[in-house]
Amino acid sequence: MHETFLFFLTFIFLLLSHFFEVLQQVDFHLLEAINYNRIHHLDHFFIFITNIATVTTYSASLIPLLYFIIKKRFLLQRKGWLVFISLISTSAIIDSLKHIVNRTRPFITHPSIHNLVNVSTASFPSGHTGEVFVLATTMTLLFSKQKWIIFILWIWAFLVAYTRLVLGVHYPSDVFASMIIGITIGVVFPKYLISRGFLQRHIHRER
Numbered sequence: 001m002h003e004t005f006l007f008f009l010t011f012i013f014l015l016l017s018h019f020f021e022v023l024q025q026v027d028f029h030l031l032e033a034i035n036y037n038r039i040h041h042l043d044h045f046f047i048f049i050t051n052i053a054t055v056t057t058y059s060a061s062l063i064p065l066l067y068f069i070i071k072k073r074f075l076l077q078r079k080g081w082l083v084f085i086s087l088i089s090t091s092a093i094i095d096s097l098k099h100i101v102n103r104t105r106p107f108i109t110h111p112s113i114h115n116l117v118n119v120s121t122a123s124f125p126s127g128h129t130g131e132v133f134v135l136a137t138t139m140t141l142l143f144s145k146q147k148w149i150i151f152i153l154w155i156w157a158f159l160v161a162y163t164r165l166v167l168g169v170h171y172p173s174d175v176f177a178s179m180i181i182g183i184t185i186g187v188v189f190p191k192y193l194i195s196r197g198f199l200q201r202h203i204h205r206e207r
Contacts (some may be wrong), residue, residue, distance in 0.1 A: 032110075035113055053163075054122065056156075064083075078199045088103070089189060103122055105122075106170065124173070125174050128164055136150070
């Protein structure tokens with residue numbers, strides 16, 4: 001009985017090992033195809049997009065928030081805070097995961113990958129991708145009437161995610177994981193705070 005159980009565990013372990021090895025190979029070959037077959041004339045454009053991604057994403061969060069504060073628009077202020085807090089929470093979670101997983105960048109593990117920008121942090125997950133996807137998600141959830149802004153944000157999100165692949169600094173799994181993280185936090189975090197009354201104005205009457 002014990003021998004059968006040990007054999008079963010060994011089989012499962014080998015099966016999972018093979019499965020993850022295949023996934024890693026698929027991950028690399030997909031990145032290789034994107035990196036090799038890029039349109040070289042657009043290299044400077046993609047570098048520009050990836051370089052301004054974080055500043056642009058945070059600006060798109062902070063500038064409306066500051067405007068709502070100046071104009072004293074309570075509901076819009078609270079929505080702005082939800083966007084900003086979701087953004088910094090995503091960045092904190094992704095930075096923590098980078099230190100925990102500590103995945104080597106693809107161009108280091110595979111010198112055949114041509115990296116077009118210099119990076120020194122770990123690969124998994126993608127910080128740029130997480131930031132743009134949580135912004136697009138929270139804006140969709142909280143400002144659903146601003147359809148043209150939301151459309152631009154989603155185009156921006158996918159464009160930034162693509163640059164991380166075409167520039168050779170992330171595996172597809174790094175980017176995909178960050179999409180999931182950004183979308184999840186962008187939905188769960190605001191909805192949780194809204195359910196706790198975050199968007200409600202509390203009036204305290206003097207006695």
